[in-house]
Amino acid sequence: MTIMMNRRTLLQASGSLVVTFALAPSLGLAGPAPVAKTVAPDAVDGYLAIAADGKVTVYSGKVDLGTGVRTALTQIVADELDVPLDHVTVIQGDTALTPDQGPSFGSLSIQNGGMQLRQAAATARRALLAEAATRLKADAAGLKLKDGVVTAPGGKSVAIGKLIGGKTLELKLDKAAPQKAPADYTLVGKPVRRLDIPDKVMARFTYMQNFKLPNMLHGRVIRPAGMGPLDPRVL
C-alpha cells in the first residue's frame, strides 16, 4: 500500500504522466483537486489522459509478455488521436492505474484490449473536435486533426493539449464515436520499430525477474526425485 501511494504521488508530480488534472479555468470550476485516477473500464479517463503539452498517457490492462503489444497499442492510440507516435506513453498492468481488461492471452490484447483503446481514443477525438469547434468558431465537420493540432478551414488552429490539458474528459466509451477507416490509418499496419528493443539489447529493460522489493521473499517449488515423495523436512 505504501508503495502504491508513493507511486501515485510520483505519477501526479511527473509532468508527462499526468493522472488527474486541475480543472480548466475556462470551465469556471474550481481546481486542482487530485483524486485517484479512475480505472473504470467504461470510462475514457480509465484508458487515457492528455496533458497540457499534448502528451498522451495510455493505461492498458493488457500487458506485453514480449509480443510487442506495447508498440502496437501505442500505434492504435496515436493513429486514432492523430498525435505523433512519440507523444504516447503506455502504462501497462499497474492495477492501481489501469482498467481491468482481462488476462493477456489468446491473441486478445489487440482484438479486445486494442479495440477498447481505439474506442476510448475515438470518443476522446470526437469530444476534442467538438471543443475545438467552439473555440475556433467553426463547424466540427470541417476541422482537421493532425499531429495533435486541430485546424479550421480558415487556418485557425489549436493544439489538443490546450483543449483538454487541465481536465479529465468525464466521458463513457461510446461505440457510436466515429473511428478512422482502415484506409486512413497512418501508423496501424505500417512497419514501426519496436519501442522496447533498444532497452532489451542494451540491458536497460526491466524484466519482472529483476524486481527487488523490500522484504521480498524467494519461493520455489522443490520437487521430489520420483514417485512417493519424501517428507519435505528431510529433503
Next chain:
Amino acid sequence: MARIQLSVNGKTETVSVDDPDMPLLYVLRNDLDLHGPRFGCGLGQCGACTVHVDGEAVRSCITPVSQIGKSKIVTLEGLGTAAHPHPVQAAFIEEQAVQCGYCINGMIMQSAAFLHKTPKPSADQIKQELANNLCRCGTHLRILRAVQRAAGV
C-alpha cells in the same frame, strides 16, 4: 564468508560469497545488479546467462565464482553504451531481432565473442555457433541476419 574481487566491465568489484561454488550468474545479478545475463535453465543448456570471461563466451550459471580469479568479465551492460553500441547490438536493433528478448543477452554475447575470432563467418558457421543458444519466440532468422549485418557479410 569469503570476500572475492572480480573484474567486471572494467571495474574492480568486491563481493561477499559464502559458498565458493556459487554460480557467477548469481553474483552478477543479485550482488552487482547486472541484469543483462539471465537465469534461463540454470544448467548451461540455454545460453541466456552468457557473459565474456577473457573474451570467451561462458555460461555464467554453471561457472563457480571461485574459478574466475583475475579473469576479466564483460556482461551485456559492458559490451557497448547507448551512445556507442557494440556493432552486434546495433545490428540487433537494426534487424529488430528481438521478441521477448529473454535470450537476447546470450545471442548477442555469443555472437560478439564469435565475430571477434571469426570476423567473416558463413551463415552455416553462425547457425552452428548459436546452436546452443535457445530462443522459443522464433526470431532465429532475424538473429541470423543481425549477426551477418554486424559482420558485414
